[in-house]
Amino acid sequence: MVQTTQIVLASRPSGMPAEQNFRTETVELPAPGAGEALLQTLYLSLDPYMRGRMSDAPSYAPPVRIGQPMVGATVSRVLESTDPALAPGDTVLGYGGWRSHSVEPLRQLRKLDATVAPVTTALGVLGMPGFTAYSGLLTIGRPQPGETVVVAAATGPVGSAVGQIAKIKGAHTVGIAGGPKKVALLKDRFGFDIALDHRAPDFADRLAAATPDGIDVYFENVGGAVFDAVLPRLNPFARIPVCGLVADYNATELPPGPDRLGRFMSTVLRKSLTVRGFIQSEFAPDQFGDFLSEMGGWIRDGRVHYLEDIVDGLEHAVEAFGGLLVGKNLGKLIVEVAD
Amino acid sequence: MVQTTQIVLASRPSGMPAEQNFRTETVELPAPGAGEALLQTLYLSLDPYMRGRMSDAPSYAPPVRIGQPMVGATVSRVLESTDPALAPGDTVLGYGGWRSHSVEPLRQLRKLDATVAPVTTALGVLGMPGFTAYSGLLTIGRPQPGETVVVAAATGPVGSAVGQIAKIKGAHTVGIAGGPKKVALLKDRFGFDIALDHRAPDFADRLAAATPDGIDVYFENVGGAVFDAVLPRLNPFARIPVCGLVADYNATELPPGPDRLGRFMSTVLRKSLTVRGFIQSEFAPDQFGDFLSEMGGWIRDGRVHYLEDIVDGLEHAVEAFGGLLVGKNLGKLIVEVAD
Numbered sequence: 001m002v003q004t005t006q007i008v009l010a011s012r013p014s015g016m017p018a019e020q021n022f023r024t025e026t027v028e029l030p031a032p033g034a035g036e037a038l039l040q041t042l043y044l045s046l047d048p049y050m051r052g053r054m055s056d057a058p059s060y061a062p063p064v065r066i067g068q069p070m071v072g073a074t075v076s077r078v079l080e081s082t083d084p085a086l087a088p089g090d091t092v093l094g095y096g097g098w099r100s101h102s103v104e105p106l107r108q109l110r111k112l113d114a115t116v117a118p119v120t121t122a123l124g125v126l127g128m129p130g131f132t133a134y135s136g137l138l139t140i141g142r143p144q145p146g147e148t149v150v151v152a153a154a155t156g157p158v159g160s161a162v163g164q165i166a167k168i169k170g171a172h173t174v175g176i177a178g179g180p181k182k183v184a185l186l187k188d189r190f191g192f193d194i195a196l197d198h199r200a201p202d203f204a205d206r207l208a209a210a211t212p213d214g215i216d217v218y219f220e221n222v223g224g225a226v227f228d229a230v231l232p233r234l235n236p237f238a239r240i241p242v243c244g245l246v247a248d249y250n251a252t253e254l255p256p257g258p259d260r261l262g263r264f265m266s267t268v269l270r271k272s273l274t275v276r277g278f279i280q281s282e283f284a285p286d287q288f289g290d291f292l293s294e295m296g297g298w299i300r301d302g303r304v305h306y307l308e309d310i311v312d313g314l315e316h317a318v319e320a321f322g323g324l325l326v327g328k329n330l331g332k333l334i335v336e337v338a339d
Numbered sequence: 340m341v342q343t344t345q346i347v348l349a350s351r352p353s354g355m356p357a358e359q360n361f362r363t364e365t366v367e368l369p370a371p372g373a374g375e376a377l378l379q380t381l382y383l384s385l386d387p388y389m390r391g392r393m394s395d396a397p398s399y400a401p402p403v404r405i406g407q408p409m410v411g412a413t414v415s416r417v418l419e420s421t422d423p424a425l426a427p428g429d430t431v432l433g434y435g436g437w438r439s440h441s442v443e444p445l446r447q448l449r450k451l452d453a454t455v456a457p458v459t460t461a462l463g464v465l466g467m468p469g470f471t472a473y474s475g476l477l478t479i480g481r482p483q484p485g486e487t488v489v490v491a492a493a494t495g496p497v498g499s500a501v502g503q504i505a506k507i508k509g510a511h512t513v514g515i516a517g518g519p520k521k522v523a524l525l526k527d528r529f530g531f532d533i534a535l536d537h538r539a540p541d542f543a544d545r546l547a548a549a550t551p552d553g554i555d556v557y558f559e560n561v562g563g564a565v566f567d568a569v570l571p572r573l574n575p576f577a578r579i580p581v582c583g584l585v586a587d588y589n590a591t592e593l594p595p596g597p598d599r600l601g602r603f604m605s606t607v608l609r610k611s612l613t614v615r616g617f618i619q620s621e622f623a624p625d626q627f628g629d630f631l632s633e634m635g636g637w638i639r640d641g642r643v644h645y646l647e648d649i650v651d652g653l654e655h656a657v658e659a660f661g662g663l664l665v666g667k668n669l670g671k672l673i674v675e676v677a678d
Contacts, residue, residue, distance in 0.1 A: 052609075058609070220604070242608050245601070254602060256596045256597060257593070257595045258596055259594045260598055260599075260600040261600045261603050262562065262594060267616075268614060268615075269582070269584055271399070274614070275607060275613070276614070277606075279611060
């Protein structure tokens with residue numbers, strides 16, 4: 001019998017999740033059945049979408065039930081397997097959740113090769129966040145050479161990939177982040193043409209100055225106030241892929257006015273904008289293979305860089321997740337659960 | 340010398356346009372030069388977009404300048420022409436504006452054949468409004484057989500065409516209008532599967548009951564409160580072509596809260612919605628020919644019906660236009676300027 005230590009959802013957070021919304025428990029795992037494997041979690045990915053899973057508002061995926069372990073992508077070591085293609089000791093990408101051990105269907109596991117790229121990249125630049133950037137930018141944003149692409153949360157795993165892929169496609173790139181440390185990374189590490197701090201009191205003026213030819217693609221992965229400054233700079237026929245609204249995830253009721261929806265829709269009309277929400281899974285069947293090979297090549301060629309923020313120990317997952325929602329992390333947030 | 344009586348913009352309206360924002364004057368027209376024709380206006384089209392031309396807010400088209408005649412599509416009679424292809428007495432579609440006579444470039448005139456369809460249809464079902472419906476619905480909305488299409492202002496020239504084309508494409512159609520007279524027309528004349536009155540106190544409940552399988556296409560041509568009832572009914576991957584927001588055209592400042600923008604963007608994300616503003620001119624080069632032939636066929640076959648509201652006399656144009664903005668007209672609003 002193998003035991004797993006796991007973090008379960010004890011109650012639904014109202015607003016920002018707190019420690020009391022979770023409970024750590026140790027339970028026994030069933031033995032893996034046919035088509036299953038027993039895994040030990042090495043790394044757990046923490047991502048903004050998890051805030052949605054803590055709520056029972058209608059969404060594209062069902063919420064985590066109260067008393068159930070939080071879900072999440074993991075890099076894990078195979079302990080037992082019923083498939084000869086996966087041997088004990090192999091490292092796989094799975095969906096083990098906030099747990100030390102898991103039993104998972106073999107079909108949702110993907111074997112990782114540490115000689116190709118560090119295994120943690122399967123949770124970031126070569127995983128869901130990187131693919132979110134790749135598929136949303138190229139399929140919805142479609143930046144053309146010379147166009148201007150703007151992205152916020154630009155040191156994060158999605159935003160940094162958006163900027164670098166846009167640059168590879170010949171676009172002028174503007175990255176937005178909060179605070180001097182992140183802003184410095186935008187140019188130094190991720191090669192944005194322009195780096196802006198959204199906390200600057202004259203942020204809207206700076207954005208205007210940084211986009212003399214307007215904005216053709218705004219990759220929306222944060223929500224909130226940045227969008228207000230972007231809206232008047234959008235060019236006719238601009239595209240807005242919407243993949244995340246972390247600034248709004250904790251909202252418990254409609255915020256006070258004025259009501260900006262009418263002005264927004266009027267801008268959509270006057271500028272013939274395309275606004276398109278998406279979840280990367282929509283594009284995965286068609287594009288994930290191309291993504292792995294193309295993005296992997298860009299990383300090897302030094303054209304795409306990434307940054308990981310690795311927190312030690314599952315017991316710090318809740319605190320780290322809270323920090324993610326307010327931008328405390330620097331790069332892709334990962335919890336090292338075992339080594 | 341030919342004189343024209345014309346309605347000029349005397350001042351920019353704040354909110355609803357009123358008589359004092361306009362002035363009627365009679366001026367002499369220059370003789371038509373090479374490549375021009377002298378025309379007598381028979382019919383003037385009144386359309387919601389004209390409200391935008393009265394304002395100097397940035398838009399897809401420059402505003403009418405103070406002291407200049409209001410613009411607008413017209414059906415006119417050729418009085419003098421420098422092109423043998425257009426003879427005096429011919430009837431043409433032009434862009435003469437709110438005037439009794441005009442001199443226009445020949446290249447912006449299209450000869451009309453009254454034996455094919457009544458010439459007024461060139462301002463409505465076979466003109467810009469009909470093409471707005473056709474191009475926006477088929478290119479952006481892309482209704483599939485069995486899907487549900489909802490449109491408001493559904494007795495108007497755009498909405499009624501949207502509903503009928505959607506029906507031809509095999510969709511379940513829900514038309515929305517204001518007041519029992521218009522609602523009766525939705526089923527009787529335009530063949531909507533369901534007709535709803537947005538003034539009903541339980542409108543949102545009725546819309547929910549009318550769309551048991553959700554909404555796949557919401558053709559947004561009115562703005563305002565209908566959208567609030569539509570939003571929770573939208574299916575994943577629903578499409579929202581946005582061609583008009585007449586309910587918001589008179590807004591002078593942001594309305595009071597709560598602020599609905601965050602909830603809207605969150606819905607865009609959770610449901611992978613496509614929201615796309617458009618002006619029909621974007622699609623005209625590629626599709627207008629197909630539209631004329633296909634829509635003309637549907638009219639002749641009795642599959643598409645239309646309704647015109649013809650007001651007598653240019654002196655009633657301002658009053659009629661004000662009525663258009665609050666939905667007083669019944670069908671495509673046209674001013675008969677001469678006969």
